C-alpha cells in the first residue's frame with residue numbers, strides 16, 4: 001500500500017552526525033550552524049515586533065518592508081535593481097526557495113544538472129517534481145566545475161542547471177568568467193539556472209562573490225536564493241528568499257502560497273529594520289569569518305591534516321590522506337568516536353560516492369570551540 005516517493009533517501013547526514021555528537025558529547029563541527037547568537041539588536045527588534053502585534057499572517061510574498069530592504073541590499077551588492085513587488089519572495093529558508101522553484105519549474109521527464117558534491121536537498125526536490133537529476137562530478141582535487149562536461153550534458157530535455165557559490169561542502173567559488181561560460185552554454189536552450197548563493201557574504205582573501213544577479217544573461221533565466229539563517233547567524237529562524245524575473249517569480253509564488261503560504265511575520269519585520277539600520281553587518285561578515293577560518297587553520301598547524309584554505313562559506317575541508325587510509329565515512333566515524341569531533345564526510349554529497357580523503361568542518365563557532373576542536377584534531 002505504501003510506496004515511497006523517495007525510497008533511497010534516509011535521514012540527512014547532518015541530523016545523523018548532530019545526534020551522534022550529542023550522544024557522544026562530541027564537539028559538533030558537522031552541521032552548519034553557529035554556536036553564537038544573532039546580533040543583540042536583531043533579537044531586540046523581534047521582541048519589539050511581537051509586542052507591537054505583528055503576529056498574524058504576513059503577506060504571501062513577504063512583508064513589503066523586508067522585500068524593499070532586500071532590493072536596496074542587492075542593488076548595493078550587485079548593482080541590480082530588483083522590483084520588490086514582483087521579483088522578491090520571502091521563503092522558509094533557502095530550502096523552501098529551492099523546493100518551490102524546482103516544483104514550479106521542473107516538469108516530469110525534465111533534466112536538471114546537479115554538480116556533485118551537491119547540497120542534499122537538491123536531488124530529492126527534483127525527483128519529487130518528476131524530474132531526472134543529471135549528476136556531474138566536480139573536478140578533483142580542486143573541486144572546480146568542468147564546464148565542458150556541463151556543455152556535453154545539454155540535451156533538449158534540459159530544464160535547469162543548479163549552481164552553488166560559494167560552495168558547500170568544498171568551499172570553492174565560481175568566478176565571473178565562469179558565469180559567462182555557463183551563459184554561453186545555456187544560450188541555445190530553454191533551461192533555467194538556479195543559483196544557491198546562501199554564502200554570498202562569506203568569500204575570502206579579497207575575492208568577490210559572483211552572483212547571477214550581476215550577470216544579465218543568466219538573470220533573465222535565473223533564480224537566486226539567499227538565507228538570513230546564514231547571514232544573521234539565525235539558522236533556526238528559517239527565513240530566506242528567492243529573487244527571479246517577474247514571470248519566474250509568479251510561478252514560484254504559485255507553489256509557495258500552498259507550500260508555506262507565508263513566513264513568520266515578526267521575524268520579517270525585525271530583519272527589515274535591521275537591514276536598514278545596520279547595512280554594515282553584511283559588509284563585515286567576510287572579515288569575521290576569514291578570521292575564524294585562519295584561527296582554525298593556524299591551530300591545526302603541526303597536525304597530520306593538509307588543506308587548501310577555504311575560498312568561501314563557513315566550511316573547511318581537511319585532507320586526511322597522511323593518516324592511515326580509510327574511506328571518508330569511516331574516518332568521520334573514527335574522529336567522532338576517538339577524539340570526539342563531529343565532521344561531515346564529503347562523499348555523501350555525491351550520487352555515486354567516490355573514494356575521497358577529505359572531511360568537512362564548520363568553523364562558524366566561538367574561538368574557544370575552534371581551539372578545543374583543533375587541539376583534539378592534532379591528536380589524530
Ligand SMILES: Cc1ncc(COP(=O)(O)O)c(C=O)c1O
Nearest residue numbers: 032093094095119168227229240
Ligand atoms: C548550500 C546550501 N543551500 C541551502 C541551505 C539551506 O538554507 P536554509 O537553512 O536557509 O534553508 C544550506 C544550509 O546549510 C546550504 O548549505
